Amino acid sequence: MRRNHITKKLSKLGMTEIRGLNLNERFDDELLNEIKSLWLNSGGILIFRDQHITSQQQINFSRQFGTLFGSPEGVPMQDTVSRYLHPDHPEIYRVSNQVDKEGTPTGRARAGTYWHSDVSFREKPASASILYAKQIPVVGGDTLFANAEAAYKGLSQAMKDILAPLQAVHDFAIAAASQYEKPVVIRDDLKGANRALHPVIRTHPDTGRKSIYVNPGFTSHLDGFESKESDSLLKFLFGHITQPQYIYRQIWQEHDVIMWDNRIMMHFAISDYGHEPRYLERTTLIGERPT
Numbered sequence: 001m002r003r004n005h006i007t008k009k010l011s012k013l014g015m016t017e018i019r020g021l022n023l024n025e026r027f028d029d030e031l032l033n034e035i036k037s038l039w040l041n042s043g044g045i046l047i048f049r050d051q052h053i054t055s056q057q058q059i060n061f062s063r064q065f066g067t068l069f070g071s072p073e074g075v076p077m078q079d080t081v082s083r084y085l086h087p088d089h090p091e092i093y094r095v096s097n098q099v100d101k102e103g104t105p106t107g108r109a110r111a112g113t114y115w116h117s118d119v120s121f122r123e124k125p126a127s128a129s130i131l132y133a134k135q136i137p138v139v140g141g142d143t144l145f146a147n148a149e150a151a152y153k154g155l156s157q158a159m160k161d162i163l164a165p166l167q168a169v170h171d172f173a174i175a176a177a178s179q180y181e182k183p184v185v186i187r188d189d190l191k192g193a194n195r196a197l198h199p200v201i202r203t204h205p206d207t208g209r210k211s212i213y214v215n216p217g218f219t220s221h222l223d224g225f226e227s228k229e230s231d232s233l234l235k236f237l238f239g240h241i242t243q244p245q246y247i248y249r250q251i252w253q254e255h256d257v258i259m260w261d262n263r264i265m266m267h268f269a270i271s272d273y274g275h276e277p278r279y280l281e282r283t284t285l286i287g288e289r290p291t
């Protein structure tokens with residue numbers, strides 16, 4: 001990076017941190033392209049350290065990369081999570097283990113404590129998610145990321161050939177049943193608006209690289225298979241993608257903003273910090289239809 005930006009690789013998978021870049025700055029095209037290109041070659045995660053931004057500034061930064069879920073020009077996320085959105089900014093999804101004076105949660109507690117890729121149950125799932133750590137516990141609350149592009153490379157050619165023509169159904173109902181308490185789930189969310197069929201192997205529109213696109217949180221089954229067949233193949237893939245050599249562990253520093261690529265990775269938020277306050281805000285970009 002030019003100017004005073006310092007970048008450092010954090011993993012052999014490519015994850016990169018940047019220091020000395022202020023996300024409030026108005027980026028010119030050259031700098032924006034430089035960030036995009038760094039992001040596309042950073043193993044799926046770019047970490048901007050020491051950021052002090054408001055919710056609106058996070059939205060402004062995020063919009064430079066595309067259309068956001070919850071924005072006037074975009075589409076909302078599933079109704080079930082609307083109670084966790086920022087009251088003044090529907091583009092911001094709040095992750096929090098705290099409640100306000102009335103006892104209302106100030107965000108989704110234990111959000112994403114299962115392997116998943118954000119919003120994969122929509123015809124146009126999330127491309128980037130941008131998460132800002134405003135308050136983090138002294139220890140714990142790390143987030144694991146599994147790089148499904150590296151995992152794809154690690155498959156035999158015979159397995160790649162088997163997977164190439166397959167499609168999988170992604171359905172929010174899987175997470176609704178296992179991760180949400182019953183009263184929280186809006187029943188209309190289970191009627192098909194959050195169900196989509198995607199290729200098991202997708203090709204990244206910007207890099208042309210292939211990755212495995214299934215996740216335990218939302219992928220219900222492989223299209224056309226008996227359930228036992230589907231279950232065993234998916235179990236193999238989930239186990240394959242989450243092997244240690246494909247994992248990056250994000251140990252949060254307060255004021256980190258991280259931007260990851262849901263098209264090539266799954267993530268898992270570790271809930272091991274009890275009641276110590278943890279508060280993060282996420283913006284989510286609407287991606288393209290996977291191919």
Ligand SMILES: [Fe+2]
Nearest residue numbers: 112117118267
């Ligand atoms: Fe997530």
